[in-house]
Amino acid sequence: MNWPRVWGAALVLAVAMISATAEAPWVNHVSESERNKTNPYGGNADAIAAGSRLFADHCAKCHGEDALGRKKRPSLRTPEVQGAADGEIFWLLKNGALRHGMPSWSSLPEPSRWQIIAYVKSLGQYSARR
Amino acid sequence: MRTCSTLCLLLLLSAPVCCRAQEPAYFVTYSHDLEEPGNLEIAVKSAQGSPRYGNSFISETLELEYGAKAWWTTEVYLAGQHTSNDSTVFTGFRWENRFRPLFREHFINPVLYVEYENTNLDDRSLLEVVGHDSVSDMRVSNAVGRTETEREMELKLILSSNFRGWNVSENFITEKGLNDPDPWEFGYALGVSRPLALAASARPCVFCRENFALGAEMYGGLGDLDGFGLRATSHYAGPTVAFDIPRGPTISFSPNFGLNSNSVGVIYRFKVSYEVQQIFGHFHGREQ
Numbered sequence: 001m002n003w004p005r006v007w008g009a010a011l012v013l014a015v016a017m018i019s020a021t022a023e024a025p026w027v028n029h030v031s032e033s034e035r036n037k038t039n040p041y042g043g044n045a046d047a048i049a050a051g052s053r054l055f056a057d058h059c060a061k062c063h064g065e066d067a068l069g070r071k072k073r074p075s076l077r078t079p080e081v082q083g084a085a086d087g088e089i090f091w092l093l094k095n096g097a098l099r100h101g102m103p104s105w106s107s108l109p110e111p112s113r114w115q116i117i118a119y120v121k122s123l124g125q126y127s128a129r130r
Numbered sequence: 131m132r133t134c135s136t137l138c139l140l141l142l143l144s145a146p147v148c149c150r151a152q153e154p155a156y157f158v159t160y161s162h163d164l165e166e167p168g169n170l171e172i173a174v175k176s177a178q179g180s181p182r183y184g185n186s187f188i189s190e191t192l193e194l195e196y197g198a199k200a201w202w203t204t205e206v207y208l209a210g211q212h213t214s215n216d217s218t219v220f221t222g223f224r225w226e227n228r229f230r231p232l233f234r235e236h237f238i239n240p241v242l243y244v245e246y247e248n249t250n251l252d253d254r255s256l257l258e259v260v261g262h263d264s265v266s267d268m269r270v271s272n273a274v275g276r277t278e279t280e281r282e283m284e285l286k287l288i289l290s291s292n293f294r295g296w297n298v299s300e301n302f303i304t305e306k307g308l309n310d311p312d313p314w315e316f317g318y319a320l321g322v323s324r325p326l327a328l329a330a331s332a333r334p335c336v337f338c339r340e341n342f343a344l345g346a347e348m349y350g351g352l353g354d355l356d357g358f359g360l361r362a363t364s365h366y367a368g369p370t371v372a373f374d375i376p377r378g379p380t381i382s383f384s385p386n387f388g389l390n391s392n393s394v395g396v397i398y399r400f401k402v403s404y405e406v407q408q409i410f411g412h413f414h415g416r417e418q
Contacts, residue, residue, distance in 0.1 A: 010244075029234070050330035057377070061407035062168075098200040098233045106235045107153070107163045109295040109328035112340075 027084070030091045037087035041111070041118045051119025054112055058105065067123050073101075077126040089117050154297040155343040155372035157384055157399045158258060159321030161299040162239040162290035164228060165197030168410065173403035177256050179394040184269040187213040189221075189254035196409070201230040211254040217272045222249030222279070224257070228288070235292075243286035243301075251275035256397060258284070260305045261315030261354045264364045264392035281308040295328045297321070297345075313356045319349035323370065336376060343372040347384065350393075364392040379404040 041047030056065065062073040069075035076082075081089070093113045096104035105113060154161050157175065165171055173193040180186040189211040198204050207224040226245035252275035254268060283306050290299040303317040323345030331338050350365030352358060370384040382401040388394050 046332035047329075049332040053334060054330050061411075062166075095233075095235045096200055098230065101167050101200050103164065103166045103197070103200045104235055106292045107161070107297065109325060111329035115330055 026092055026095075026097050027088055029095075030088050034091045035085050035087045037090055039086040039090075039114050039117055039121075041114045042086065042121070044118060047115045047118045048122045050112075051115035051117070051122075054108070054116050055119050058108070059116065066126075067120060068126060075126070076120050077123055079125055079127070082121065082123075082125045086114075086117050086121070089120070090114065093117070154299070154321065154323035155345045155370040155382055155384075156299070156321045156323060156347055157370065157382065157386075157401060158256075158349045159299045159301055159319040159347050160228070160241065160243065160286065160288045160290075161297050161321070161323075162230065162241045162288060163297075164201070164203040164230060164241070165195050166407075167197040167200050168408045169197045170406045170409040171195040171403055172406065173401055175255070175257075176400040177254060177397050178400075179254070179256075179268070179397040181265045181268040181394045184265070185214045185216055187211050187254045187268065189256070191255045191257070193403075201233065203228045207255070207257070209249065209253060209255045211252060213252075213254075213272055219250075219252050219272050219276055221253040221255070221276075222247065224249070226284075237293075238289050238291050241286075241288035241290065243284075243288055245284040245286075247280065247282040247284060249280055249282075251278045251280065258303055258305075258317055258319065259349055259351050259364055259366065260284075260303055260317035261351050262362045263317075263351050264362070265388075265394050266392075268394065280310075282306060283308055296324045301349075313354045315354045316352035316358060317350060318352055319347065321345060321347045321370075323372075334376065341374045341376065343370075343374075345370040345372075347386070350389070362392065363390075364394075365389040366393055366397065 055067070062070065063076050064070045067076040090113060092102070093105045093108070093116065096102045098104070153163050171193070173195070175191040175193060177189045178187070189209065191207050191209040193205060193207050195203060195205040205226045209222060209224070210218065210220045212218040224245055224247045226243060229242045231240060231242060251267070251270055252272050285304050287302045288299065290297065299321045301319040303319065305315045305317070323343055325340055326342045326344065327339035330340050346367070346369050348365070348367040351363035353361065353363060366386040366388055368384050368386040370382060372380055372382040374380045380403045384399045386397040386399060388396065
């Protein structure tokens with residue numbers, strides 16, 4: 001077997017599969033049923049406290065401890081994020097935006113993801129750029 | 131070996147920012163969870179076994195896993211082992227890459243895995259079992275085994291699902307020696323894992339249920355292209371437990387029980403892993 005050809009073909013195939021993924025704003029991909037999901041922990045003080053710990057563990061290094069973003073990593077306190085439906089943010093946590101560096105957090109159990117959303121939403125908008 | 135352990139310990143102590151990894155409690159099986167981009171996971175894996183009619187061994191593997199992209203994780207392994215009544219040897223290295231070809235979460239999520247191995251016959255890390263691997267491979271003395279280096283390419287198709295806190299993963303493995311005419315070898319690994327609690331506690335805690343994950347793994351060989359199947363293959367299965375120490379390392383343990391006479395009776399696996407977030411940002415100073 002011609003190994004350089006096999007590996008070359010595999011590489012081309014992998015690049016083609018990656019390139020074939022259509023790029024569009026993530027929010028456009030959220031289905032109506034996903035968008036309409038409601039946060040079972042919305043406004044719950046204990047969930048916000050738990051979400052704060054999860055945020056510090058998993059999110060703060062990229063988005064900042066105050067969620068205002070760092071370098072190219074976006075703020076989570078913009079009107080777009082704070083005004084997004086809980087279901088939309090849940091969709092983003094589940095799927096990530098792999099092309100843009102946001103990993104999928106599907107391995108975090110669903111209740112933990114909702115707790116993070118409850119915490120992020122509790123922070124409110126903050127528009128001043130750092 | 132001691133140098134590797136010392137280096138790893140120094141890295142652990144010098145890294146001020148850490149968090150628990152999000153991976154299921156597996157030693158051999160891979161899930162579709164990749165390393166977060168920019169993060170470096172440092173892990174030390176041990177495998178201890180006592181093959182029948184052979185000397186007991188303990189294998190140590192240093193694992194450096196880096197999230198190059200959200201869809202690409204690259205990893206280097208350095209392995210060595212100590213065999214009682216024999217010697218301590220460095221057994222080689224591996225370089226692996228995992229790619230997520232689909233950028234969304236599906237019910238079953240594929241990951242493509244490509245690995246280059248440069249190890250000698252003394253390797254006891256048992257990071258996978260393929261072909262007709264058996265307990266007899268572990269009776270070869272270190273002096274003999276170190277003279278033969280195997281350069282191999284390994285491919286895996288990783289299929290994995292997350293559902294209601296459970297992770298279920300299936301790995302299909304194929305391996306081919308690059309410097310010998312041996313046929314393609316095949317193997318499998320299956321895993322299931324779940325944290326003990328799905329929601330986090332409101333108050334910081336160390337021994338609360340969300341910091342523990344339980345699971346089970348099963349893996350083994352499936353013969354080769356000349357003889358696909360279970361004949362003359364070895365298989366293992368066992369429970370796994372992982373403990374995420376908050377803002378500290380993750381400690382995992384698993385006894386893997388040999389399921390037939392070609393297998394080692396029990397392999398005790400132990401792993402300590404530590405994740406350094408945004409490693410290059412850390413070296414450039416923490417921006418505020």
